[in-house]
Amino acid sequence: MTAAGAVRRDAIPRALLPVALVAAFSVLLGLAIAVFLPHDAPATPLVLAGGAAALAVLALAVASYRTAVALGFALLGVVAVEPAPADGIFAVTIALALVTRRFRLVGVPVVMIVLLAGLVALNVLSFTAAVDDLSAARFFAITLYLVVFTLWIAAYTSNASRARTIARAYLLGAVPLAALTSVALFVSFPGSELLLTEDGLRGKGPFKDPNVFGPFFVPLALLLIEELLRPRLLAIGRVAAWVLLITVTAAVLFSYSRAAWLNLAVAMLGMLLILTLRRGGGRRAAVLLAATISLAGMLAITLAVTGSTGFLAERADFQAYDTQRFGAQASSVRLAEEHPLGLGPGQFDEASPLSAHSLYARALAEQGFAGLAVVLLLVGGTLALAVRNAVKGVDTHGIGSAALFGAWCGLLVNSAVVDTLHWRHFWLVAALIWAGAASRRRISFAAGSPTALGPKDQP
Numbered sequence: 001m002t003a004a005g006a007v008r009r010d011a012i013p014r015a016l017l018p019v020a021l022v023a024a025f026s027v028l029l030g031l032a033i034a035v036f037l038p039h040d041a042p043a044t045p046l047v048l049a050g051g052a053a054a055l056a057v058l059a060l061a062v063a064s065y066r067t068a069v070a071l072g073f074a075l076l077g078v079v080a081v082e083p084a085p086a087d088g089i090f091a092v093t094i095a096l097a098l099v100t101r102r103f104r105l106v107g108v109p110v111v112m113i114v115l116l117a118g119l120v121a122l123n124v125l126s127f128t129a130a131v132d133d134l135s136a137a138r139f140f141a142i143t144l145y146l147v148v149f150t151l152w153i154a155a156y157t158s159n160a161s162r163a164r165t166i167a168r169a170y171l172l173g174a175v176p177l178a179a180l181t182s183v184a185l186f187v188s189f190p191g192s193e194l195l196l197t198e199d200g201l202r203g204k205g206p207f208k209d210p211n212v213f214g215p216f217f218v219p220l221a222l223l224l225i226e227e228l229l230r231p232r233l234l235a236i237g238r239v240a241a242w243v244l245l246i247t248v249t250a251a252v253l254f255s256y257s258r259a260a261w262l263n264l265a266v267a268m269l270g271m272l273l274i275l276t277l278r279r280g281g282g283r284r285a286a287v288l289l290a291a292t293i294s295l296a297g298m299l300a301i302t303l304a305v306t307g308s309t310g311f312l313a314e315r316a317d318f319q320a321y322d323t324q325r326f327g328a329q330a331s332s333v334r335l336a337e338e339h340p341l342g343l344g345p346g347q348f349d350e351a352s353p354l355s356a357h358s359l360y361a362r363a364l365a366e367q368g369f370a371g372l373a374v375v376l377l378l379v380g381g382t383l384a385l386a387v388r389n390a391v392k393g394v395d396t397h398g399i400g401s402a403a404l405f406g407a408w409c410g411l412l413v414n415s416a417v418v419d420t421l422h423w424r425h426f427w428l429v430a431a432l433i434w435a436g437a438a439s440r441r442r443i444s445f446a447a448g449s450p451t452a453l454g455p456k457d458q459p
Contacts (some may be wrong), residue, residue: 139346215258
């Protein structure tokens with residue numbers, strides 16, 4: 001046997017090692033689906049279905065990693081159950097990146113890695129007080145997955161081509177959901193009831209709750225606004241950008257979620273502030289203000305034509321459950337005093353008849369004062385990075401820092417009245433801000449000075 005033949009034979013198992021490892025991971029993913037997904041069907045079919053789906057994603061990822069990633073982001077808005085379809089896709093693509101050594105944390109801010117590690121450690125420590133170990137394990141598994149997911153996005157978004165893939169896939173998947181859900185409120189079609197709340201009055205799309213559905217479109221709305229002001233990332237044209245902006249903003253409106261409305265208002269104000277402070281930004285700020293007024297006018301006409309103004313006024317008013325909502329948040333302080341290490345992951349719902357309705361209240365109750373401190377440092381540190389990116393003109397390879405700053409401000413306010421810990425788009429925005437902080441590119445905001453988006457990525 002020749003040396004070349006020996007090398008070829010030895011190379012075969014090495015080449016198959018990543019596939020073998022991810023195939024084994026696929027089986028584990030199928031088992032996870034059977035264990036963690038509430039269902040009445042036999043476990044064996046779920047294991048087989050989950051494993052087969054994971055293997056299909058693996059085959060796609062091996063053939064075209066970028067396509068698999070894009071598919072995951074396109075399905076990011078389908079979260080009726082957990083694990084969601086996008087979670088399965090990302091689990092396989094992240095695993096493949098790990099075994100092929102494409103998942104490197106170079107460029108991810110070290111302080112964020114430390115804080116995420118601290119959050120995971122505090123979650124594990126708080127298990128000692130958990131009342132329901134299975135629910136705690138389920139909740140922690142999702143949190144742990146999202147930590148890895150966030151680090152992977154921050155590491156993956158290393159050039160303009162990848163950033164464009166994320167933005168376009170997000171757009172491609174979200175816009176049809178926004179349009180179909182808005183139409184479903186006024187026109188019945190097969191399956192339309194699945195996109196609405198049980199009373200048929202609010203849009204929720206393929207989410208569990210309209211309070212998650214509405215905010216999902218806010219970061220996308222800001223990306224579209226930035227594309228209107230400075231076309232360079234999506235390459236869809238101003239008219240198309242206007243149509244898409246109206247579509248996603250209508251979805252925020254028709255969720256009839258006051259938190260989503262506040263999220264959007266704060267996000268747009270934050271973006272307006274950054275544009276105003278930039279050199280030569282007065283013109284862009286004026287355009288944004290005019291666009292906002294025009295958009296509000298169009299939405300007002302839509303409400304009038306559809307006869308929804310009465311329900312809008314009703315939703316904007318104080319609701320009977322608001323007192324209970326804030327009462328549940330106040331109880332988190334008492335629970336933290338009784339359990340210094342916290343109740344354990346996902347245990348607030350076991351200790352209280354009401355949900356936490358706040359990221360900060362959940363962290364305080366479930367991981368104690370240390371957990372709240374870590375969460376505040378995490379979101380506050382991300383805000384500081386967003387401010388620095390926006391002030392210095394550091395974009396995320398074409399995704400504007402003004403849009404990301406505004407989106408993060410909106411999410412932080414939203415997090416005070418809704419629990420956002422397991423929102424995929426919450427962690428997506430954070431990761432994009434971190435990726436921007438790691439970028440050395442600077443944008444010139446002088447009039448007529450476009451910036452190159454950078455080189456294309458390698459698969």
